[in-house]
Amino acid sequence: MNNRVLDPGLDVAELTARLIDIESVSGHETPIADAVEALLRPLDHLEVVRDGDAVMARTSTGAAERVVLAGHLDTVPLPATPGATGTVPSTLRDGMLHGRGATDMKGGVAVQLALAAAVTAPVRDVTWVFYDHEEVEASLSGLGRLVEHHRDWFDADFGILLEPTNGTVEGGCNGTARFEVRLQGTAAHSARAWMGHNAIHDAAEVLTRLRDHEPATVTVDGLDFRESLNAVRIAGGRAGNVIPDETVIEINYRFAPSRSLDQAEALVRDLLSGFDVVRTDGAAGARPGLDHPAAASFVAMVGAEPLPKYGWTDVARLSALGIPAINFGPGDALLAHTDDERVDPQAIRTCHAVLHRWLTQR
Amino acid sequence: MNNRVLDPGLDVAELTARLIDIESVSGHETPIADAVEALLRPLDHLEVVRDGDAVMARTSTGAAERVVLAGHLDTVPLPATPGATGTVPSTLRDGMLHGRGATDMKGGVAVQLALAAAVTAPVRDVTWVFYDHEEVEASLSGLGRLVEHHRDWFDADFGILLEPTNGTVEGGCNGTARFEVRLQGTAAHSARAWMGHNAIHDAAEVLTRLRDHEPATVTVDGLDFRESLNAVRIAGGRAGNVIPDETVIEINYRFAPSRSLDQAEALVRDLLSGFDVVRTDGAAGARPGLDHPAAASFVAMVGAEPLPKYGWTDVARLSALGIPAINFGPGDALLAHTDDERVDPQAIRTCHAVLHRWLTQR
Numbered sequence: 198m199n200n201r202v203l204d205p206g207l208d209v210a211e212l213t214a215r216l217i218d219i220e221s222v223s224g225h226e227t228p229i230a231d232a233v234e235a236l237l238r239p240l241d242h243l244e245v246v247r248d249g250d251a252v253m254a255r256t257s258t259g260a261a262e263r264v265v266l267a268g269h270l271d272t273v274p275l276p277a278t279p280g281a282t283g284t285v286p287s288t289l290r291d292g293m294l295h296g297r298g299a300t301d302m303k304g305g306v307a308v309q310l311a312l313a314a315a316v317t318a319p320v321r322d323v324t325w326v327f328y329d330h331e332e333v334e335a336s337l338s339g340l341g342r343l344v345e346h347h348r349d350w351f352d353a354d355f356g357i358l359l360e361p362t363n364g365t366v367e368g369g370c371n372g373t374a375r376f377e378v379r380l381q382g383t384a385a386h387s388a389r390a391w392m393g394h395n396a397i398h399d400a401a402e403v404l405t406r407l408r409d410h411e412p413a414t415v416t417v418d419g420l421d422f423r424e425s426l427n428a429v430r431i432a433g434g435r436a437g438n439v440i441p442d443e444t445v446i447e448i449n450y451r452f453a454p455s456r457s458l459d460q461a462e463a464l465v466r467d468l469l470s471g472f473d474v475v476r477t478d479g480a481a482g483a484r485p486g487l488d489h490p491a492a493a494s495f496v497a498m499v500g501a502e503p504l505p506k507y508g509w510t511d512v513a514r515l516s517a518l519g520i521p522a523i524n525f526g527p528g529d530a531l532l533a534h535t536d537d538e539r540v541d542p543q544a545i546r547t548c549h550a551v552l553h554r555w556l557t558q559r
Numbered sequence: 560m561n562n563r564v565l566d567p568g569l570d571v572a573e574l575t576a577r578l579i580d581i582e583s584v585s586g587h588e589t590p591i592a593d594a595v596e597a598l599l600r601p602l603d604h605l606e607v608v609r610d611g612d613a614v615m616a617r618t619s620t621g622a623a624e625r626v627v628l629a630g631h632l633d634t635v636p637l638p639a640t641p642g643a644t645g646t647v648p649s650t651l652r653d654g655m656l657h658g659r660g661a662t663d664m665k666g667g668v669a670v671q672l673a674l675a676a677a678v679t680a681p682v683r684d685v686t687w688v689f690y691d692h693e694e695v696e697a698s699l700s701g702l703g704r705l706v707e708h709h710r711d712w713f714d715a716d717f718g719i720l721l722e723p724t725n726g727t728v729e730g731g732c733n734g735t736a737r738f739e740v741r742l743q744g745t746a747a748h749s750a751r752a753w754m755g756h757n758a759i760h761d762a763a764e765v766l767t768r769l770r771d772h773e774p775a776t777v778t779v780d781g782l783d784f785r786e787s788l789n790a791v792r793i794a795g796g797r798a799g800n801v802i803p804d805e806t807v808i809e810i811n812y813r814f815a816p817s818r819s820l821d822q823a824e825a826l827v828r829d830l831l832s833g834f835d836v837v838r839t840d841g842a843a844g845a846r847p848g849l850d851h852p853a854a855a856s857f858v859a860m861v862g863a864e865p866l867p868k869y870g871w872t873d874v875a876r877l878s879a880l881g882i883p884a885i886n887f888g889p890g891d892a893l894l895a896h897t898d899d900e901r902v903d904p905q906a907i908r909t910c911h912a913v914l915h916r917w918l919t920q921r
Binding site: 371373375386395423427436438444508509 | 752753757759760770785787789792797798799801803808809
């Protein structure tokens with residue numbers, strides 16, 4: 198199976214296995230990008246562009262609408278645990294396909310490749326996007342780079358990101374912002390604590406406010422986005438006999454897509470007023486955009502009730518370009534990045550069938 | 560000045576400088592112990608014993624009382640800061656003697672050596688103790704080892720530890736105990752916080768109780784011992800997008816010598832009831848014992864009001880043997896371990912004069 202030539206005529210689950218077998222931890226996507234390009238380049242109905250380790254292909258049938266279907270080629274690192282099954286090469290066990298990327302997201306990429314090759318005259322023009330560096334810091338994102346270098350390829354009416362959603366439509370995504378609260382004290386010997394000021398004791402008030410905060414659930418375009426606001430790291434103290442002179446608390450706020458990043462920051466500053474709050478990172482969410490006709494027709498075709506997406510995904514990058522976008526792909530997001538990452542082959546086939554119908558049925 | 564032969568007839572400040580010039584960071588006390596032994600061994604009025612890098616000497620005049628006068632030979636490491644004056648060799652600047660150990664506690668050791676040599680017929684028999692490994696973990700203590708190997712040398716009525724006290728009598732010492740509070744949560748992706756339980760938020764309650772606790776001041780044998788109870792370290796959280804599943808808080812309690820270690824532990828357990836509290840370390844304090852006649856006569860001779868000692872010192876080891884003990888030595892304890900550790904030469908001479916009078920005046 199360790200074959201770097203991808204055949205788009207294979208069963209999509211088999212094609213997924215071949216994609217898993219091409220190891221592609223973030224930063225090492227060249228072999229898989231080469232294989233994807235080699236598959237797409239000979240196809241007459243597609244215009245292909247290569248940018249670093251990202252590949253795009255598009256049809257130009259002159260259809261009234263254009264949709265972007267996108268997936269990332271990279272994976273998180275292989276598991277360190279001996280005997281872990283979420284590794285490379287892939288294996289089939291008890292009917293499930295195991296391997297790094299099985300869930301996140303080589304099943305989705307296989308569906309894209311199979312459809313890109315087979316659907317030569319789609320009812321909606323399609324821009325197919327295969328990109329690098331999704332599992333690492335945002336500034337490295339292959340999708341971000343593609344948008345910058347090839348903005349015209351993203352003039353589209355609707356987008357689907359094939360991240361794992363268990364085959365349901367997950368609309369939009371929550372935003373995410375990170376904050377640092379720094380508490381300053383005065384060091385002193387712990388035998389003479391009254392000579393100092395304890396910066397860890399000052400954390401009591403910050404943590405109490407975070408603990409007592411009731412996270413909101415915000416309905417956006419008909420979907421209920423549940424928020425989360427949490428201290429995710431705390432560190433303070435120098436030594437066992439020194440009154441601590443500094444404590445740092447890191448906070449992560451996952452906020453509904455109806456809030457801008459600035460509004461999210463204002464909420465945290467208000468909650469922690471009186472403390473030194475610095476925003477260190479942040480990205481707005483994406484509205485689900487299910488009121489768009491292309492989205493509505495897709496949701497109708499899937500048949501199941503759409504759900505909100507809680508985690509931040511690259512649909513927010515499409516949303517920022519004015520493209521309503523949803524997540525739809527095979528696999529359980531809770532298995533992503535785990536030691537026994539796996540996917541049901543049937544789920545990949547079902548996803549393929551739904552998208553095939555949507556792209557071909559008039 | 561870099562002379563390893565110690566002459567007890569020198570001015571005690573000059574003798575202190577010679578002791579500083581023999582570098583003796585904990586674990587490297589052999590050269591200084593050799594020099595101390597070489598000074599004491601020829602003296603006919605003293606019985607001398609060497610144990611590792613510790614040296615003891617005692618008079619046996621048949622006096623009614625025996626006192627222990629003790630000091631450690633080791634120092635903390637030399638300062639890393641370029642230009643620091645609290646280093647080796649010593650220097651005299653603006654009338655102050657600078658160098659590692661100037662305060663803690665080669666001034667006290669010089670006073671001991673000068674008196675051990677000069678006072679051949681003291682009014683109270685004296686056991687002189689010079690020991691290693693005071694500035695490191697308690698289990699390595701040279702004093703602990705001497706007590707174990709030569710218990711009979713410690714049959715004494717009163718003890719003086721020549722730690723720096725600015726020339727006042729500091730009675731007894733607070734005890735010290737260390738605790739760990741471990742809070743367990745449940746990890747989850749921070750975008751789905753409701754799937755987990757935040758172990759950092761749970762720290763709010765622990766820190767609030769510590770912050771709101773009013774430390775007691777306890778009068779013991781006439782001295783007011785001020786207590787301290789503090790979180791000294793906190794750590795929690797795995798990653799910026801994970802709900803933290805563990806937080807560990809380290810607590811240091813400095814408690815009055817009227818409390819046993821068990822009583823100190825009970826107080827902390829009571830304050831933090833409902834939490835997982837483990838004691839990781841601890842040592843009881845020492846009562847000042849100023850009601851003992853030998854102590855009372857010494858306090859009268861010093862003339863100044865005695866003060867409580869807040870930090871834990873080796874008087875607690877003497878106290879545990881049933882020997883009332885006080886701290887009395889030249890130098891400011893707040894300069895100990897600092898980059899510009901220094902001592903006023905006159906303070907060493909004054910300390911020497913007071914102890915000389917006490918050991919010789921009938």
